Amino acid sequence: MTTQLxxxxxxxxxxVTPLRATDFPRTVRPNGAGRDGAVLVLLGAGESxxxxxxxxxxxxxxxxxxxxAFPGGGAEPGDDGPAGTALREAAEEIGLRPExxxxxxxxxxLYLSVSRFNVTPVLAWWREPHPVTALDPGEVARxxxxxxxxxxxxxxxxxxxxxxxxxxxxxRVDDMLVWGFTxxxxxxxxxxxGWSRPWDESRVEPLPPDV
Numbered sequence: 001m002t003t004q005l006x007x008x009x010x011x012x013x014x015x016v017t018p019l020r021a022t023d024f025p026r027t028v029r030p031n032g033a034g035r036d037g038a039v040l041v042l043l044g045a046g047e048s049x050x051x052x053x054x055x056x057x058x059x060x061x062x063x064x065x066x067x068x069a070f071p072g073g074g075a076e077p078g079d080d081g082p083a084g085t086a087l088r089e090a091a092e093e094i095g096l097r098p099e100x101x102x103x104x105x106x107x108x109x110l111y112l113s114v115s116r117f118n119v120t121p122v123l124a125w126w127r128e129p130h131p132v133t134a135l136d137p138g139e140v141a142r143x144x145x146x147x148x149x150x151x152x153x154x155x156x157x158x159x160x161x162x163x164x165x166x167x168x169x170x171x172r173v174d175d176m177l178v179w180g181f182t183x184x185x186x187x188x189x190x191x192x193x194g195w196s197r198p199w200d201e202s203r204v205e206p207l208p209p210d211v
Contacts, residue, residue: 005104008050008193009043009125013104015192016123021108024184034116036109039072040086041185042101044126048147052186053132055093056142056176066141068178070121070185071096082106082120094143095135100128112181121185146173152190154199160207167204179207 005013042053057067071090079085083103090096107121134140150156150173160170160179169187170179178186190196 004127005125006045006050009104012043012189012193013123016105016107016189019107019188021110024108024110024188034111034118036075036082036085036120037073037117038075038082038085038089038120038122039070040090040096040101041070041107041121041123041189042090042096042126043124043148044129044145046129046145046147048149050148051145052148052151053090053094053126054144054146054176054178054182055134055140056144058137058139058141067180067182068176069182072119074117082109083122086120086122086124093135093140094132096132097128097130100130101126110181119181142176144174144176146176146178148190148193148195150174151178151186152195152197154197157199158203158205159201161204162207170205177208 043050044053053071054068055071057069071093072086073089073093075082075085076088079088083106087096087098087101091098101124103122103124105123107123109118109120111118132143134143151171156171156173158170159167161167168179169183170177171183171186
């Protein structure tokens with residue numbers, strides 16, 4: 001681990017080390033199912049403290065259209081493992097310069113049954129932040145750096161209920177609704193880093209009908 005990590009990131013990095021797939025709501029894939037992929041969980045030091053890079057997927061996509069997510073996508077033969085996939089996808093989607101981000105930990109592979117992807121979250125420290133933007137409007141509608149303080153604010157936390165019966169953690173920050181796979185990862189990271197504050201877990205809202 002680099003000695004240049006800020007203290008708040010070091011606490012998070014220490015916390016993710018013992019994680020297993022079963023520590024998350026979505027677990028191990030069925031035998032032989034799905035395509036491999038990775039997402040970049042990129043944290044930097046923003047103007048108001050630590051923040052997290054998020055994208056809003058284009059509304060025209062076949063899978064997870066219009067949803068908030070981490071930059072990422074499917075693995076390609078030339079990728080150097082999940083970290084290589086996550087950094088390449090972030091470069092293609094939002095213009096991230098890979099040399100400005102330092103991979104700190106590779107989390108357990110998680111299976112998304114809806115899109116049949118085996119997704120590996122890759123935790124990275126954005127040591128040299130620079131402007132990023134949606135490079136392909138057909139894939140990414142928006143890029144945002146969401147402050148950790150806003151994500152941890154009890155007023156912005158609740159649970160959502162999908163019409164399928166799924167109920168899980170959610171956040172509403174800067175007009176972005178973070179839920180599902182991404183919301184579960186964010187909730188876990190807030191707990192591990194000690195950023196979580198007491199919030200009303202009985203607050204459950206239905207997802208919008210177009211989700």
